Amino acid sequence: MNTSLGTTLFQRWTKLSMRQTLMLGAGLGIFLPALLLTYFQTTSRLETEVNQRVRVPMQLYSDVLSRGLAIAIWTVDKDVTTGLTDAVMRNPDVVSVTVRDEFQKVLVHKKSGLALQSTPLIERRSIVHEGLVIGYLELELTTARIQADIFRDIAKQALALVAQLAISFALIWLLFDWRMMRPLRALQADASRLARGELTQPLQWRHADELGTLAQGLDHMRTELSSLIAERDQKNDALTQELLVRRRTEAALSVSQAKFLAIFDGxxxxxxxxxxxxxxxxxxxxxxxxxxxxxxxxxxxxxxxxxxxxxxxxxxxxxxxxxxxxxxxxxxxxxxxxxxxxxxxxxxxxxxxxxxxxxxxxxxxxxxxxxxxxxxxxNILGLNATLERRVGERTQELSEALAQLTTAQSELVRKEKMSALGSLVAGVAHELNTPVGNSLTVASTLQEHVKAFTSDVEKGITRSRLNAFLTTVGEGSDILMHSLHRAAELVASFKQVAVDQASVNRRVFQLDAAVAEILLTLGPSIRKSQHAVHSVVPAGITMDSYPGPLAQILTNLIGNALLHAFDGRENGVVTLNVRRLNDAQVELTVCDNGSGIPDANLARVFDPFFTTKFGQGGSGLGLNIVYNLVTGMMGGELKVDSPPGQGACFTIRLPLVAPAAAPEVPLPTLLGSTLGR
Known part of the structure; x- marks a missing residue:
């Protein structure tokens, strides 16, 4: 039957005219190759479309999901797992996504509602985290949509081919090569280039026919593939960076945990x-x-x-x-x-x-x-229970010690008073000795002259003898009156000094006169020491203050210099200088050219009972009394300087008017109160 059919067709072919044969041959030559080309192109395109639109995305989705789901499954974050699967299900080619854990238990299963019209493509992956399989991924995609697109394109191409044969069959020879073969060869070259993955160069077409549409579709596919690949690369880079950051974070967390454990345990x-x-x-x-x-x-x-x-x-x-x-x-x-x-x-x-x-x-x-x-x-509570008794006992002991100290202080003050009184008496006796002795000598001489004159009167006297007697009596009377006046002045001065030193009476006095009286009482002690005291006191400085404490201050300072400053030296000099600072203050300096005060003792000279001559005439109270009188009652300031090898210098600054009136009390009582400070 097949042989007779072939014979019949051959007979009919041989009966066709040249035009018909050419046209038929051209038509068959155009139609059949176009049909075959369309078939192969469709098959190739179908395979390419399946690879590019199904297999490649399926591989990409599998890679992305297996990596993203590894972290989500490891951290048991179902929200992230669902989000990733939902993102994949937006692709209409995806039929279903199934995620199982390592025990094949379904964690997530997503499936589209479309009915399958073609054999699905299935991709299965193991989900691995840090070398451990923690789950499985099954991704199912369909090619039905791609096949439908291809079949629609085939139908369009077939219709276009039939229309072309019907309308322009006469120009088939010219158009065949110009409108068919050349575009096909260009498309074939472009398809081969696309197949090799060369996506940078765009496709070129001259006419907007089926081949142009195909070329445009291929170029669009090229653009989409390029975008998908670029997006995939970008996502891969982002995932790589995120993975690196996560690894660094995990490493830092591991180090931090190790440090915490070390600190915790140590x-x-x-x-x-x-x-x-x-x-x-x-x-x-x-x-x-x-x-x-x-x-x-x-x-x-x-x-x-x-x-x-x-x-x-x-x-x-x-x-x-x-x-x-x-x-x-x-x-x-x-x-x-x-x-x-x-x-x-x-x-x-x-x-x-x-x-x-x-x-x-x-x-x-x-x-x-x-x-x-x-x-x-x-234990402290137990000790505190007996603290009151112990404090009482200690208070009693301290009270007894204070009483003994007070008694000792009173005795020392009394001794200081007696020593000052003895010096005063010795000075008075010494100073009165000359005028009183002179008066006694003159009186005895006058007595003898009177006896001789009486004897002469009984015998009878001459005028010359009377004149001589009267001259002698007059001269003796003058000498006697001068000596007695001198003694009276001395007694008055000593009385004033004694009154000032025995009390703290406040009065107005001339500073130069007060200093002169003080130095006069110290004269015997000064001459006995074989040293000299020089004073420079300007006249006209009037003070409303306490001359008694002032006398005690100068007496103690000069006496301290004579006792301590000139050990092993003779002809030492103590200088008392007075100058008026302003309308309200006066400055007194008592300086010596002695050996000075050592630095170790300089800060302690005003401390009570501090002396370097204890048992040798020093009680340790003199400078302490001076300090308390100057800074207390007199309302002044006191300082001491002692450059090495240049002696000591005490500087006193006093107000011309004492700061406040004090009740008149005996000076020894005042000194006793200052010692108790």
Whole structure:
């Protein structure tokens, strides 16, 4: 039958005219190759479309999902898992996405509602995290939409080919090469270039016919592929960067955790970590905790303070836990705890805080053993119980010592007073000796002249003898009156000085006269010391102050210089200079050219009972009395300078008018009060 059919067709072919044969041949030559080309092109395109639109995205989706789902499954983040699968399901070629864990349990299953019209393509992947398989991915895509697109394109091409044969069959020879073969060759070259992955150069077409549409579709496919590949590369880069950042974060977290564990375990403070809530189960303790409570970490982990016997009083434990639940923090709460190695109970100060963690809040407690401190506090309370008795006894002892010191001070002041009185009496006796002796000599001489004149009167006297007697009596009377006047002046001066030194009467006086009287009383002591005292006191300086304390001040300073400044030296000089600073102040300086005061003693010269001549005439009170009188009653300032090898110099600055009136009291009483300061 096939042979007869072929024979029939051959016979008909041989009967056709040349035009018909040419046209038929041209038509067959155009139609059949076009048909075959369309078939192969469609097959190639179908394969390309399937690869590019199904297999390549399927591989891309599988890569992206397997990497993204690895982190999500590892962190048990179902929201991220669902988000990733939903993003993939937006592709209409995706039929279903199934995610299973390592036990083949379905975690996520997404399926489109479209009916399958072709054999689906299935991709299965293992989900791996840090070398471990933690799940499985099954991705199912269909080629039905691509096949429908291809079939529509084939129909369009077929219709275009039939229309072309019907309309322009006469120009088939010219148009065949110009409109068919050349575009096909260009498309073939472009398709080959696209097949090789060269997507940068765009496709070129001259006419907007079927081949132009095909070329435009291929170029659009090229653009889409280029965008998809670029997007894939960008996502891959982003995923790579994210993975690097995540790895760095995990590494930093691992280092931080290692440091925390090292600090936690190496801390000298006993620390425990427990769950917040429920039974408050102990999760971890450090080495200091084990040493403090004598319990091993393995034995205590997983236990609760309600049952492990650590707390001596469960009421105290409940109080601590209530405070933590209400305030979230506790500080230095004392509780008795029971060690586990047979030791007696210990008193601990407990401090802690509740930390908000991602999964569950944690309770951190620190324990400090204060048993010894507690015992010391008890001992202190015991000592305080007898403190009042001991204070009373000590007060009695101090009172007795103070009374003895007061007696000693009074005795020293009395001795100072007697010493000053003795010096004053000696000075008075010495100064009065000359005028009184002169008066006695003149009186005895006059007595003898009177006796001789009486004898002459009985015998009879001449006028010349009378004149001689009268001359002698007149001269003797003049000498006697001068000596007695001198004695009276001395007695008046000594009386004024004695009155000033015996009391603190405030009065107005001339400073130069007061200084002269003071130096006059010191004259015998000065001459006896074989040293000299020079004074420069301007006249006209009037003071409303206390001459008695001033005399005591100058007497002590000059006496101190004569006693201490010139050891082993003769002809020393003490200089008293006075100058008026302004309308309200006067300055007195008492300087010597002696050996000076050592630096070690300079800061102590005004201290009571400090002397370098103790037992040799020094009581240690002279300069202390001076300091108290100057800065107290006189309202002035006192300082001392002693450059090495240049002697000592005491500078006193006093107000011309004393700051306040004082009651008239004996000077020894005042000195006794200053010593008690």
């Amino acid at each position: 801390s000298p403070v006993a620390i425990s970590v427990s769950q917040m809530g429920g039974a408050f189960t102990i999760l971890d303790v450090n080495g200091a905790w084990e040493r403090l409570f004598g319990r091993s970490r393995e034995a205590i982990l997983g236990t609760s303070g309600a049952h492990n016997g650590m707390w001596v009083s469960q009421e105290v434990r409940q109080e601590v836990l209530r405070t933590l639940e209400q305030k979230g923090v506790i500080s230095r709460h004392q509780a008795w705890m029971q060690p586990g190695d047979g030791r007696p109970s210990i008193l601990c100060e407990i401090s802690g805080q509740v930390l908000a963690m991602a999964e569950q809040p944690m309770l951190i407690l620190a324990y400090e053993d204060v048993t010894d401190n507690h015992q010391q506090a008890l």
